[in-house]
Amino acid sequence: MRAVLCRAFGPPESLVIEELPDPAPGPGEVVVDVACTALNFFDTLIIQNRYQVKPELPFSPGAEFAGRVAALGDGVTGLQPGQRVAGYIGYGACRTKVVAPAGRLIPIPEGLADEAAAGLLVTYGTSLHALQDRAHLRPGETLAVLGAAGGVGLAAVELGVAMGARVIACASSPDKLALAREHGAAETLDYTKEDLKEGLKRLTGGAGVDVVYDPVGGDLSEAALRAIAWKGRFLVVGFAAGDIPRIPLNLMLLKGCDVQGVFWGAFADKEPAQNASNIEAIFRWAAEGRIRPLASTILPLEQTGKAIRLLADRKALGKVLVRTGA
Template sequence: MKAVLCETLGPPSKLVVRDLPEPRPGPGEVAVRVRAAALNFFDTLIIEGKYQFKPQLPFSPGAEFCGTVAALGEGVTGFAEGDLVAGFPGWGACRETVVVPAAKLVHVPAGADPEQAAGLIVTYGTTLHALADRAKLKPGETLAVLGASGGVGAAAVEIGKLLGARVIAAASSPDKLDFCRALGADEVIDYTREDLKERLKELTGGRGVDVVYDPVGGDYAEPALRSMAWQGRYLVIGFAAGQIPKIPLNLVLLKGCDIVGVFYGKFAEVEAEADRANTARLLGWLAEGRLKVAIHGRYPLERTVDALEALARREIKGKAVIVMEADAAAAR
């Protein structure tokens, strides 16, 4: 089988494609023939050793995938060869066959597109956990999404609408804002041209927003926090801007608000059953057509480097998906 490998830490250009022996599952494991793997921004960090998880070299990037069960290890129940499944191993999915613990797999229902299912778990799983479990978002509340055209941001716009919120999407260019409108955003803000705090206040009639979803950090964090309503919830998703903000805690006191950490990887590890239930809920929505994972580009395995470089340049709107079929079309 072919696999994209990180053999030396560094930028995407250091990745290589190797032919490896077909893996066999051990006890409690399942071998899955990957149909599609999805990339996330943190893949650009993990291959440089800059992420909180540091896999042993060599490893494949790609935290999530969808594929068909090829072989079952000893003791595995609930799956059969040929089943369509999705999984979140954390890394290792950019290869033609992946072996993962059965506990990290979920069945993909009929009617769900495999490429969209591949891109669902991390960004939409993070977002459903953030909005439903951590923020307890209620119908009618106002949700402000920073970095709204990226993978998790786009998921927040979609899921926010599904949960009944009024969604304000903030992004950095007119084409990204158009993308957010197409996802269902009620209002948009270009925070490179508009004052984020003032616009959020204006769009809420001075009341402020109930929930801020922030995967960006950097200079936008404090203005967003200053725009919050009484007893609002500020969700810390990540720091795509590269800078971890230092928040004046007096703002938290004055607004009676909460700053809530969202660490999806840890949640999936320590609350595995709750995570599987969330993933099943998301896949159900996908199969029913209630959400649609926005795929920016489909790349063959050999062009994983191109996909990661586009992610690093912040060019991806939605998801970059690695398609394993031999006749995979060029990125579009």
């Protein structure tokens, strides 16, 4: 099989592609012929040894994938060779064959393409967990999404709309804001041209937003928190800006608000039944057309480094995928 490998920590351009022996499944495991792998912002960090997950060298980036079952290990039930599945394994999916625990695989429903299914688990899984399980977003509430044209941001826009919220999409360029509007955002705010706090106050008539979804961090976090409504919920999703903000605790006191961490990977491990229910709902909504996952860039496996560079430079709109050709 072919595999993209990180043999030494470094930039995306340092990744190499090599031939490796085909894997065999152990007990409870499944070998999947990978059709495509979806990339995420944390792939830019894990190959530089800057992520909380630190695999031993060499390893393949890529956490989520879609493909067909190739072989079943002892004790695996409920899956069949040739069946289309999607899965999340944390890292290691940028290769033509992967071994995954059977419990990490979810059948892909008819009508849902591999390219869509591969990119649903992390971004939509994160966003649904954030909005539903953490913030308990209610119909009629106002949701501000930072980085609204990125993978998790666009997913949060769509899910917020599906859950009945009024979504304010916040991003850094007109094309990104236009994309968020196409996916249901009611209002948009360019935080390179308008102060984020003042803009959110303006768009809510001074009341502030009920929920802030923040995968960006940096200077935007405190500005957004200062625009939150009484008893609002601030969701800490990630730090794409690179800087982890230090938030004055008096803001939470004055606004009676909650700051909530969102770590979908840990949630999926610690609460697998709830996560499985969430993912099944997401797959169903995607197959029904209620959400429309966007894969703006699909490159061959050999260009995985280029694909990750798009994420590192924050030039990606929606999801970035690599196709193995399987």
